[in-house]
Amino acid sequence: MESKPLDNKKHKFLVRLVIASLAFSFCSILFYVSRIFLFGPPEKKLQITENIHSNSSFGLMIVYQSDEDVDYADEIIIEGTRAYILDQSLASIDVETSIDILDISSPDEPIIENTYYYPKDFAILNMKAHGNYLYLDAEVFTILDVTDPQKPVAIWEFNIDGSIKSIVPFGNYLFLVGVRDLYIIDIANPKSIKLAKTIKNFNNHNIMEHATVKGNLLFVAGEGLYIFDISTPTNPVQIGFYGLPLGVDYFDNMVISNETAWVHGVYWDVFGDEQSHILLLDISNPYKPAFITTYDHYPFTVSNEIICFYDSSRNPYGESFHLMDFSDPKRPIELGYISGTYSSLGYPSAIIRENDLIYIYAVNYSDGINIIKYEP
Numbered sequence: 001m002e003s004k005p006l007d008n009k010k011h012k013f014l015v016r017l018v019i020a021s022l023a024f025s026f027c028s029i030l031f032y033v034s035r036i037f038l039f040g041p042p043e044k045k046l047q048i049t050e051n052i053h054s055n056s057s058f059g060l061m062i063v064y065q066s067d068e069d070v071d072y073a074d075e076i077i078i079e080g081t082r083a084y085i086l087d088q089s090l091a092s093i094d095v096e097t098s099i100d101i102l103d104i105s106s107p108d109e110p111i112i113e114n115t116y117y118y119p120k121d122f123a124i125l126n127m128k129a130h131g132n133y134l135y136l137d138a139e140v141f142t143i144l145d146v147t148d149p150q151k152p153v154a155i156w157e158f159n160i161d162g163s164i165k166s167i168v169p170f171g172n173y174l175f176l177v178g179v180r181d182l183y184i185i186d187i188a189n190p191k192s193i194k195l196a197k198t199i200k201n202f203n204n205h206n207i208m209e210h211a212t213v214k215g216n217l218l219f220v221a222g223e224g225l226y227i228f229d230i231s232t233p234t235n236p237v238q239i240g241f242y243g244l245p246l247g248v249d250y251f252d253n254m255v256i257s258n259e260t261a262w263v264h265g266v267y268w269d270v271f272g273d274e275q276s277h278i279l280l281l282d283i284s285n286p287y288k289p290a291f292i293t294t295y296d297h298y299p300f301t302v303s304n305e306i307i308c309f310y311d312s313s314r315n316p317y318g319e320s321f322h323l324m325d326f327s328d329p330k331r332p333i334e335l336g337y338i339s340g341t342y343s344s345l346g347y348p349s350a351i352i353r354e355n356d357l358i359y360i361y362a363v364n365y366s367d368g369i370n371i372i373k374y375e376p
Contacts, residue, residue, distance in 0.1 A: 059336020059374050060323060060360075063108045066368030070100050070112070073363045078350045079129035081105040082113075082149070083361065085369060086127055097124055099134070101149045107352070107359045107371055113149040128167035133190075137164040141176065143193065156193040158185070166211035168218065173233040175218065177202075177211040184234055197234045209252040217286055221251035225263055227286045242281055242289040257302045259284040260292065260329055280329050292329050301360075302326075303351035306335075308360045310348060321345050323358065323374050336374050346370050 066073070072089035085100040097118040103111040118124060118136070126137035134144040134152070141164065143156040160176070160183070168175040172188035173196065182202035186194050202208070208222040218228040218236060227240030244250065245265070253264035261281040269275050278295040300309035305326045312319050319342065323335040335358075338345070346364030353359075358374040 058338075059376070060321060060338035060372050061375075062338070062370055063359075063373045064110060064369075064371035065364075066110075066370075067364075070368035072366055073369045074365070075127060076349050076361050076363050076369055077127055077129045077134075078104070078352060078361060079131070082129070082146075083110065083369075084127065084129055084134060086124060088123055089366070099127075101146065101152075103149075104352075104371075107354070108373070110371070114152075116144075116146075116152045126164055126167055128169065130169040133187075135167045135169075135174065137167060137176075143187070145190065155190055158183075158195065165209055168211050168213050170213050170218075170230060170233060175211065175213070175230075175233075177208055177220065179207055180205065182236070199236075202236075207250070209250060210254050212254060212256055214256045214283075219254060219256060219261065219283075221254040221263060223250055225251060225254070225261065225281065225289060227283070227289070240283075240286045240289060245279070248277075255300075255302045256283070257305055257307075257326075260305070260326070261289065262295075262300070262302050262307075297322075299347050301348045301351055304353065306351055306353070306358060307332075308348040308351055310342060310345065312342065319345075321348065321360070321362075321372065323360070335376075338372060343367075345372075 070085055070087070072087045073085045074088050075086040077084045081104055083102040083104045085102065087098045087100065099116045099118065101113045101116065103113050120138060120140065122138035122140065124136050124138045128135040132145060132147040134146050136142045136144065137160070141158040141160050142154050145153045145155050160178070162178050162181065164176050164178055166177040168177060172186065174185040174187050176183035176185065180201050180203070182199040183195065184197040184199070186196040203220060203222065203226060206223040206226070208220050210221045212219050213230070216229060216231045218230045220226040220228065224244050225242040226238060228236040229239050230236050248265040248267045251263050251265055255262045259282060261283045263279045263281060264276060265279055266274060266276050278297070278300070280292040280295060282290040282292050297309040297311055300307055307324045307326055309322055311322060320337050320339045322337045324332045325335055326332045346362035346367070346369065348360055349363050350361040351358060352361070356376055360372040360374070362370045362372060364370050
């Protein structure tokens with residue numbers, strides 16, 4: 001029997017199928033290779049020294065749950081012996097946003113000093129505390145004097161053109177870092193706060209996602225990690241840069257702890273799903289940041305080489321919080337852990353050391369906040 005040639009439509013379909021298969025295989029190989037370039041071969045991955053326990057906790061215990069005192073928590077900011085808890089749970093139905101002010105001089109038994117109701121119908125997108133002042137980024141940027149927590153007073157307001165990604169206090173100045181623009185506020189005289197300078201397209205048109213300060217240096221994360229000398233606050237000068245590793249689309253968060261920058265990198269895999277990793281960078285030489293290693297756990301918080309992170313999968317614990325000592329970033333040591341779901345433990349937001357004790361402040365949304373203590 002004479003074989004019939006494939007008709008044109010079937011031929012095109014088979015060709016497209018072969019091309020699609022080859023393209024998928026190529027993308028998979030490219031993704032794997034890019035991960036090796038970015039994170040190193042599997043044998044070079046960060047090794048964690050752990051204590052293996054059969055108990056539900058080791059070294060960590062919940063000492064305070066605010067479910068009866070605080071209705072809801074979107075964010076918690078620690079400054080000195082005060083904690084500021086942002087509640088925007090009802091903002092969508094035009095109910096005032098509130099900020100609970102807590103005295104945490106005794107972290108095991110915090111005291112609610114006052115609840116401040118934000119008087120404007122805007123969501124607070126960013127909040128920062130410094131000294132006796134609370135900075136609120138909404139449609140209108142507001143500075144609150146909270147010297148008397150019973151009577152917070154708005155002392156300055158400023159209309160921002162666009163959104164603010166980070167609020168960075170620096171001496172007598174305040175840096176408001178937008179997506180592309182930088183606003184420098186002179187706060188030397190609380191009775192005469194003024195805009196000192198606006199720098200449009202501050203980072204050469206590169207998008208900025210997050211910023212923080214260490215010493216006289218401003219670190220900006222976005223389309224890479226940019227480092228600026230701000231010895232003259234109104235004239236930042238770029239001195240260092242660390243580019244996006246192959247496969248990473250952008251950096252969107254960052255914590256500086258001693259001489260290490262913990263940078264959160266975001267990328268999409270071949271299936272279009274968002275993925276992320278933490279890059280640890282040595283910034284002892286700010287002119288030339290150097291790669292140390294990568295880390296997989298997010299969300300996390302870091303303070304003085306101590307990290308707390310939430311993990312939903314690690315055996316033998318299951319879902320849990322872990323406290324690690326990263327004095328040697330390549331060989332971290334586990335200090336303690338506590339088992340629990342994300343909904344019961346919350347989001348690790350701050351670490352405060354009190355002599356040998358370590359307190360972890362976790363946002364638990366509809367259940368307020370949790371304070372978790374580490375005692376060696």
